[in-house]
Structure formats: structure tokens, C-alpha cells
Amino acid sequence: MTIKKRFGSSNCEDRCDCLFALPRYQARVEVQLRPSVLDPAGEATRSAAARLGIEGLQSLRIGKAIVLSLEAADAKQAEAQVGVLCDRLLANPVTENWSISLEELQA
């Protein structure tokens, strides 16, 4: 918005929009405990599922999903940024793995 105000003319506003609007992406991050890490909450839920009479349930692991949207130059950059976020904040590499699925949002 400040950029538009500085230039003033409607012509320039159009140009600024086109220069500065970056594509938007939606990322869905899934964080799961590593297979080697015991998931006591998952185990307890599996036992409860068995009490429901559900048969054949082999395993149940509980993770979390984080949905975010961001602006980036392209899909590669968006994925790289979300990757850094996963490594540094969303997941703990000692106990968790993560995966990203990314889609471009229409303007």
C-alpha cells in the first residue's frame, strides 16, 4: 500500500500490482513421530478402537497437520521456505518426521 501512495497515479498503481503481487501457495505440513519413537497416545487410542469392536487394526499413530499459506516467487521457493520452518520450528528432528504438500492458490 505504501508503494502505491508514493507513486500516486492510477497507471502506476496497476504497474505496481503487477510487479509486486507474488503467487500464493497453500502448504499442508504433516508431522509424525518417527517410527522408532513410542507413541503412547496412539497406543491408547488403538486399544480404545479395539473396544469399539473394530477388528484387524494393526497400528495407529497420532501426528499433527499444520495448514499455512504464503507468498513466494515460485513453488520451489515456497517449498524451501516451508522446509526451513519445519526443520526449525514445526517439527523436532529428534523425535519427528515431516512432509509437505503444496498447491498454488488462485488469485
Next chain:
Amino acid sequence: MTVGIVVFPGSNCDRDMAWALSGILDLPCRFLWHDTTSLEDIQAVVLPGGFSYGDYLRCGALASLSPLLHAVHAFAADGGPVLGICNGFQVLTEMGLLPGALTRNQNLHFICEPCELVVSPGSCHLLKGYGEQERVQFPIAHGEGRYQCQADTLSELEQNGQLVLRYGHNPNGSILDVAGVCNRSGNVLGLMPHPERASDPLLGGIDGQRLLQALLG
């Protein structure tokens, strides 16, 4: 000579710690709000127990990015003593000052009870007041205190004598009964049990006093 007690939104053992330090042991201390950046005149830093940021995302994860903890990184690198208790231990692992992670107790319960600990002080400065294999009693109060780390890290920690505190009777499923870990250079200690709750004679035990005294000792 002052101990700095870091206060995050959701810390709840900060005042217990201040009472143990200044009320019981007559050691000067002051609170440090997590949003500040200065550790001027601070000789030792304590990260107290509680639920920093409501344990959102993972215990200790959001606190580990607080502005003050940038300064604590540098402070620890310079050899300054840093003690993390319970949630403070979780924060130390999240900020990478200690290896490993604290995960959900094996039996899923929040466990609040006195615990016998076996001390192996090795080169940990903060445990220098305890004898090798001395048994002490500190209470625990946590839902996510099960220490875990990768196998190669664990053998490294064991070889270097960094597994300085172990449970006499493992309450939470921690690997090798680990209750507390120190860093390689011995100035950063994280533990799940609460030494500040084993410092007031009124509460039935004072085994924690020597640990707190070592902060300025």
C-alpha cells in the same frame, strides 16, 4: 552476583525458585522477562518449570525462540551456568543447548511424586556438591518427561559422563532411566525433577539446596 530466573508466559515455578534462592538460601536473584535481551550483572541463568506458551506446538518449542534465549545461547557458550528444570529442561533441548527430547510419559499420566535420584556429577559444575552415586530425593511433576535421543547420541552421552542424573525407579519410561543431562563442558544442566521443591525444610527435604547453591558457587 545475581541469579536470573527467566519468566515466560506460562512459567509457574519461577516464584518457587525465587523463594528457594533468596528466601531459603539468601542468594540474590531477579526475574528476567523473556522479551528482554540483557543478561547484564547475571552470573547464572535458571529456566524454571511451568507451561511456557501453554505448551503449544511442543513443550518448550516456542519459548526456545524468545529474544532473551539468544542471549542465553551466548552466555552458555562463554561458560556461564545455565540450569533448566522441568519445562526449562524441555526448552534447553528445543534450543539445542542439550541433546535429545522430552516426550510423553510412557503411561500417559501426569506424574507428581517424590523421586529417588542417583547422581553421577562427573564434570557437571552444578552438581559438584554431590558425591558419586549419591542418592537424593527431588519431586517430579510432569506429563512429558520421558527422555529420548538417538542411539549414537546416547552412547556419546554415556561415554562422556553427561547422563548425570538417573531415576532410582523409572517413573516415565526415560531411556536408561535418565532424569537429567549436562552438556559436554559441564555448565548447562537440564533435569525434570524439581530441586527448588526440595530446598525448604518445611517441605520435608533439602537435597536440592546444594544444586541451587552451586549456581553462584
